[in-house]
Amino acid sequence: MPTPQHPQPARRSDHLQSADTSPAIARAFALLSRRWNGLILMALAKGPADLAQIRARVPGISDRMLTQRLQELTAIGLVAEDIRPTLSSRTRYALSAHGKAFLIPLAVLFLWAEDHLPASSSSASDQPATPDR
Secondary structure, three states: OOOOOOOOOOOHHHHHHHHHHOHHHHHHHHHHHOOOHHHHHHHHHOOOEEHHHHHHHOOOOOHHHHHHHHHHHHHOOOEEEEEOOOOOOOEEEEEOHHHHHHHHHHHHHHHHHHHHOOOOOOHHHHOOOOOOO
């Protein structure tokens, strides 16, 4: 009896060779190239938080920019809002399942940056080179 033909799984090198033409990698880099997105996601990796708590975890971000980025990250499904009707009615934000999955490549990128991108003595280098406002 002949054995059924099973497609061979894609090799890691196949993915790397096609990465330069992949719309998926372009979307990932577009997400990370938006100022503050990576830092907000890393801040939410510490746990759910309201606006004030996130702002404290991401020094230098304005309220307006934080609100805008949270709306964008919520719209693409990486962040979830948790609105609890209480006296203060504060909205808390948390990583969605997709946001938690994104922490894996983000953590690897963080480790790579720690090892390969030298820290500079100027505080200007701590911020992205081109503000996205």
